[in-house]
Amino acid sequence: MSLITVNNLVRYYGNHRAVDNISFTLKTGDILGFLGPNGAGKSTTMQMLSGNLAPHEGEIHINGFDLLDDPKRAKAEIGYLPEQPPLYKEMMVDEYLAYCARLHRIEKPRIDNAIKLAKTRCGLMESGHRLIANLSKGYQQRVGIAQAILHSPKVIILDEPTVGLDPNQIREIRDLIVKLGQEHGIILCTHILPEVESVCNRVQIINKGKLVYEADMADLLDERTAGFHEIVLLHPPSINQIYAVADINNVERINDNTFLVHTTNSTAENIVNAAVANNWGLIKLIPHEKTLEQIFVDLTLSDEKRSDKNNAEIES
């Protein structure tokens, strides 16, 4: 059974359709990267999943419980870290976590253990008696994450968890997310693409309220290494001679010397060997990768901007 099932979610702000008919699912062990440019509707979707905003249409099931009909049981299965960590700055870390534990209805005898576990996982063991206001941004972020995992929810929703952290802290948090992903379903909302590439095993891109891309990370990697190579030859042969090389799927002549070659086995080994053997004079070999960034830009750059860019390229 999936942890989250979202069906045809719609949310308006005034007349603006901020979230437009989004459906997706999340399964245990998934770390789902939720990507989109600013203002695409990421945070709105997360707020709806966490029960902070009510959707105007559609339904959300969390671990089988309907978020609208049975909000208490559905919310008990969620840990949510919003963009701005919800911290009471005047409280100490331990105090704050104890309050969160009670809010999440953790039974009294289990509270101490739950706090200890969450603090160990987030590297807060030394900070229990410090005022949250006096912690650095990175540590405050950790307290925010500790709050989200405290009641070991089935689903953890993290909205830009590494914003404002230094590179070491970012790495620690990413490691933590991967570790948490083994037992929980995680939705990671971000626009830092390398983060998604290094952490997530599924990715979704949202643009202007619509879900425009959805793929397993493994498929994305397959696609990426599907082997497009740009080669520049000093003594170019006829295009059919290149086709004759083993494992060649497609060849495109870009100009006199430059070809775009698509190999089936995703390596350029055969083409290089052929170039050497036939004395084609290989000068350049550039692998063309289809990165997440490229996919993201292709899907989310608005049409006008894209045509501007094309025009600019033509002019230059």
Add this chain to the structure above:
Amino acid sequence: MILNIALRELRSMFLSPLAWTVLAVTQLILCWIFFTQIDSFFSIQKELTTLPNAPGVIDLIAAPVLEVASIILLMISPLLTMRLISEERRNGTLTLLLSSPISISEIVFGKFLGITLFYLILIGMISLMPLSLMMGTELDLGKLAAGLLGLLLLLCSFAAAGLFLSSLTANPVVAAISTFGLLLLLWIIENSSNNGADNIFNYLSLTHHVTPLLRGMVNSVDLAYFALFIITFLLLTIRQMDAERLQG
């Protein structure tokens, strides 16, 4: 769960200087009133002994103290209630409450209970002054209890109205000013009207309903007024926060 939210609210008030300042300032001013009342009581004591059915110390000392207390708190209460919801909204901590498995009514009642507990502490401290008179004389404890009940109901009404206005905005100052405006209007509305008993302004007026209680007279009409006042504003708050999830 309601208690949990209430206790955190109370704790956070005492973690900042706010609660202490309020307690100190009200106590200081009321002490002054208390002593001047004792002073004037002594000056008219001789004439009182000649009167049949003369007013007692509660009427002459405690009631004026409670009346002044209600006016001071009319001014202070908006400052206490302004941050209840608006500050949580501004700091983003409202998200924590809304994404926890608790209902909006639990949040609202918890907040209201938290501020009510603080007012109970405050009233407890105020009541020590008239109670100290027990060392020298006998008190009409029933009258005093009625007065304290009146003050408590009045403060709870202030709190409920403040809570509602705090739920409308993310800016505590706006909440404070609008709460103060509303309460002051309800406070003075009696004066602007004729003295007709069934006058609608009199019916709405806070003063009109609290004065008899502070003087030791318990009318069920007044009790009903305060109960309705408090319940109305709490329900409005719940409705407002529910609507906000829809409108965003």
